[in-house]
Structures are given as structure tokens and as C-alpha cells.
Amino acid sequence: MKKMIFFFVFLLGTVLAGAPLTAEKELTQMPLLKWRGTVASASKGSFKSPAGRETVCFTYPILYDANGKIKGTSWPRCTLYLPAAMRDWSQYDFFEFSVYTTFNRSDEEYLPCAMSIGGFKNRTLISFRLDNLRQNQWVKVSVPLREMKKNDAVRNVQFHLNARRYFPNDKLVLHFGDFKLIRLLQWQVAAFRMTAPAVFSGRTSLPVEFELLGPGEKYGVPFRIFDAKGKNVKDIKLDTARGFGYYLLPVGKLPPGKYTLAVFPDDKQKRNDAPFQVIAPPSWKN
Numbered sequence: 001m002k003k004m005i006f007f008f009v010f011l012l013g014t015v016l017a018g019a020p021l022t023a024e025k026e027l028t029q030m031p032l033l034k035w036r037g038t039v040a041s042a043s044k045g046s047f048k049s050p051a052g053r054e055t056v057c058f059t060y061p062i063l064y065d066a067n068g069k070i071k072g073t074s075w076p077r078c079t080l081y082l083p084a085a086m087r088d089w090s091q092y093d094f095f096e097f098s099v100y101t102t103f104n105r106s107d108e109e110y111l112p113c114a115m116s117i118g119g120f121k122n123r124t125l126i127s128f129r130l131d132n133l134r135q136n137q138w139v140k141v142s143v144p145l146r147e148m149k150k151n152d153a154v155r156n157v158q159f160h161l162n163a164r165r166y167f168p169n170d171k172l173v174l175h176f177g178d179f180k181l182i183r184l185l186q187w188q189v190a191a192f193r194m195t196a197p198a199v200f201s202g203r204t205s206l207p208v209e210f211e212l213l214g215p216g217e218k219y220g221v222p223f224r225i226f227d228a229k230g231k232n233v234k235d236i237k238l239d240t241a242r243g244f245g246y247y248l249l250p251v252g253k254l255p256p257g258k259y260t261l262a263v264f265p266d267d268k269q270k271r272n273d274a275p276f277q278v279i280a281p282p283s284w285k286n
Contacts, residue, residue, distance in 0.1 A: 021186050021269060027086065027179035030157075031056035039076040049177025050098050050138050060161055060172040077160035087153040092181040093213065095126075095143040100175040101133045111172070115143070115159045119152035130159075133174075142182070146243065187214035189221065192263055192272040195246065200281045201256050205248040208274070210263065212240045223249060224265035228258040254278045 031054045035042035045055025058078045089095070095117070103111065111133050117126040125148045132139055159174065192210040199206065212219060221240045225233040238249055249261075256278050264270040 023183045023185055025181040028053060030179040031177055033080055035078050035080045037078045040078050042078045045175045051178045053177055055175045055177035058159060058174045075160060077158055079156055079158040081156045082154055089154050089181060090150040091183055093145055093184045094182040095145055096180050096182055097176055098138050098140050098178040099133060100138050101135055102173045103135060104171050113161045117154055118156045120155050121152040122149055125149060184213055184215055187219045188270045189263055194274045194276045198277045198279055201278050202281055204252055205250050208249050209246045211244040212242050217242050222264060224262045226260045256280045
């Protein structure tokens with residue numbers, strides 16, 4: 001899947017000195033509401049979240065009959081239908097929560113858990129795989145909401161798994177807590193890197209990739225090139241659409257040497273650096 005999904009631990013939940021990058025809406029009531037289990041069970045969590053709040057516990061037992069076939073549906077799930085006061089997510093960029101996992105197999109075994117967010121007009125607004133679960137530890141998950149249709153209220157949140165990837169007597173238990181919605185207050189980038197860390201000196205553009213995040217649809221992203229001594233070589237502004245993309249950054253001709261490309265170079269909260277080299281082209285002799 002070309003549209004990469006990132007866990008935005010680089011910025012979310014962390015605010016350094018200066019203006020905050022995000023605003024949060026705590027959904028403290030979510031664990032306490034009525035979750036519906038199908039081929040699964042939902043109950044009050046037996047321990048607190050990382051923030052010391054209440055949790056909800058989902059138990060997914062995989063049941064087989066005498067012939068070794070899965071009993072009933074192969075789609076265990078726990079679903080919450082949101083009350084009216086919690087349905088408007090249109091102003092938010094991420095849905096965040098923490099998960100604690102226990103499983104009666106080793107941590108290396110495949111855990112094909114996923115979640116979905118459903119709407120009233122659209123059955124599925126967001127579908128997201130929980131690929132970073134770890135045994136016996138809390139993991140924070142941030143689900144991007146940027147592709148969610150803003151004209152549709154959120155009807156339900158569901159956590160589910162595909163039981164066909166499990167074996168008889170498997171039992172997966174998930175504790176969920178610290179639900180929140182997050183809105184970005186400033187423009188920022190994620191997953192910034194040079195796709196070619198070395199270029200020939202005759203080249204006038206640098207290939208870069210990143211995801212632009214922010215409170216709108218387009219922004220002029222500032223870049224700066226530094227030489228090996230940290231001297232400012234060139235300032236560039238790239239008009240960029242929100243989302244993930246590959247770009248050719250116009251830099252003009254640079255002499256051979258080692259350089260650093262910085263994005264948001266004047267903001268310590270948002271700055272990211274990527275080193276690169278400019279090398280002389282090969283000389284061909286007959």
C-alpha cells in the first residue's frame with residue numbers, strides 16, 4: 001500500500017518549549033460505555049491505563065468444534081456505538097489510544113488485530129491495522145483521520161480480528177484506555193528523508209519524501225541547506241499539499257561536498273535534518 005501509515009510518536013503527545021503543536025480532547029468515558037462483544041466479550045479492565053484512567057478489556061477466545069472447525073462466525077469483534085455528544089470528529093486529525101496485550105502464544109506469533117470507524121452515511125470511514133502490538137506492555141496507537149469523510153458523523157468504533165489466523169484454544173486479551181482525539185495546531189512533517197543520499201553535482205534538484213500535517217490543505221514548507229561547517233548555503237520554500245508525497249526540491253547546482261537538508265530549520269520543535277552528499281560526475285576516458 002503506497003499510502004504509508006505512520007505512528008506519530010515523533011510529535012504527538014510531546015510539546016516542547018514554545019507554542020503547542022496539538023490540542024487534545026480526552027474521551028475518558030469511552031472505556032465505561034457499553035461495548036458489544038460478538039464471539040468475544042467486553043468488560044471493565046482489571047488495571048489502569050498509562051495515564052491512570054479506567055480501561056475496557058476485550059477477550060477473544062477462538063472456539064473450535066469436534067471437527068476442528070471454528071464455531072460460529074470467524075469474525076470476533078467488540079463494538080461501541082457512540083452517543084450523540086461524541087460523534088463529531090470532523091475537526092480532528094488523529095484518534096489515539098493505548099493497548100495492553102496478553103496472548104497465550106509467544107510475542108513472535110502473528111496478531112492480526114484491526115480496528116474500524118463507521119459512519120451513518122458510509123459503513124467504513126477508517127480501517128486500520130494494529131501492527132505494533134506487543135505482549136505484556138502498553139503500546140500507544142495514533143490513527144490518522146485525514147481520509148475520513150468530514151460530512152459524516154462517527155457511528156461506531158470497532159476492534160476485531162480474523163480468527164482464521166489462529167489455532168484451537170487461542171485466547172487473546174486486549175486492554176484499551178486513554179482514548180483521545182487530537183487536532184494539529186501547526187504545520188509539521190513526518191517521515192522526512194532524502195530518497196537519494198548522494199547526487200551528482202550537475203543535478204539541480206534533490207529527491208525527498210515526507211508527509212505534511214497541519215491545519216489546512218496546502219502550505220509552503222521551508223527548507224535550508226547547510227554545508228559541512230554548518231554554514232547556510234540556500235533557503236528554499238516548497239508549496240506542498242497536505243499528505244504523503246515524493247518531491248523534487250529545486251536547489252540549483254551545488255559544488256561537491258557534504259551537506260545537510262533541514263526542514264523547518266528555525267523551529268526546534270518541528271525541525272528534521274537529512275544528510276546528503278554532492279559528488280563529481282565520473283569522467284570517461286577513451
